[in-house]
Amino acid sequence: MNENNLKEKNKLPSEQFLNSIDAIVLDLGGVILNFDFNIAFEAFKPYALTKITLEELISGDYWKNFYFEFERGNISPSTFRQKFKELFLRPDKNISNEEFDKYWASVQINIPENNLQNLLLLKKALNQRGKKLFLLSNINQLHIKDALALFPKEKQNWDEYFDKTFFSCEMGFRKPEADIYKYILKDQNLRAERVFFIDDMKVNVEAALALGIRAKQLNPTTDDFYSLLLRE
Numbered sequence: 001m002n003e004n005n006l007k008e009k010n011k012l013p014s015e016q017f018l019n020s021i022d023a024i025v026l027d028l029g030g031v032i033l034n035f036d037f038n039i040a041f042e043a044f045k046p047y048a049l050t051k052i053t054l055e056e057l058i059s060g061d062y063w064k065n066f067y068f069e070f071e072r073g074n075i076s077p078s079t080f081r082q083k084f085k086e087l088f089l090r091p092d093k094n095i096s097n098e099e100f101d102k103y104w105a106s107v108q109i110n111i112p113e114n115n116l117q118n119l120l121l122l123k124k125a126l127n128q129r130g131k132k133l134f135l136l137s138n139i140n141q142l143h144i145k146d147a148l149a150l151f152p153k154e155k156q157n158w159d160e161y162f163d164k165t166f167f168s169c170e171m172g173f174r175k176p177e178a179d180i181y182k183y184i185l186k187d188q189n190l191r192a193e194r195v196f197f198i199d200d201m202k203v204n205v206e207a208a209l210a211l212g213i214r215a216k217q218l219n220p221t222t223d224d225f226y227s228l229l230l231r232e
Contacts, residue, residue: 030200176207
């Protein structure tokens with residue numbers, strides 16, 4: 001690698017930007033890792049009462065009332081499995097908990113190598129300046145361990161990449177609920193205007209902006225979180 005390429009690879013967000021914030025908060029799915037619910041639904045199809053599609057799931061109140069409660073940590077993994085089976089799977093098709101968890105884990109696909117390297121680079125740069133990097137994710141109890149398994153084996157520890165993780169299922173709130181953002185601000189004694197938040201969902205970004213948090217929406221098909229930060 002020549003000197004110019006090395007400089008480009010190790011490029012940091014501007015000092016003006018870094019001096020203007022005390023913390024950066026990143027979403028997980030769609031920002032750090034790639035995911036697709038339809039992959040899981042395809043895996044469940046041989047067991048399904050009918051064809052399971054993402055559109056069918058998210059269009060009904062049961063998804064909001066049931067799955068979102070799972071993301072808030074208000075129902076257990078065992079209850080989620082049982083309810084999912086009752087709603088979508090044929091009773092004559094027996095599926096073990098191990099099989100269920102394997103299919104459910106397939107939602108989360110991979111973490112691009114450049115994201116892994118840039119997380120380490122960003123955390124180091126922030127910490128050297130007395131600032132912090134946080135993770136904020138709408139996530140259920142089953143997917144936390146699945147997500148961590150996508151990181152390199154020698155670094156399968158959230159502390160390697162973040163100063164603290166905030167998971168909806170451990171907090172009782174989920175984005176875009178205002179309380180989840182307020183919790184982070186209070187927990188870390190942060191001023192909203194000195195926090196920079198990146199999420200791939202417009203509604204989550206708008207909720208953060210409404211509280212005075214600086215926030216940007218990421219389009220994961222055309223951009224990555226680090227390139228977005230370099231433009232700030």
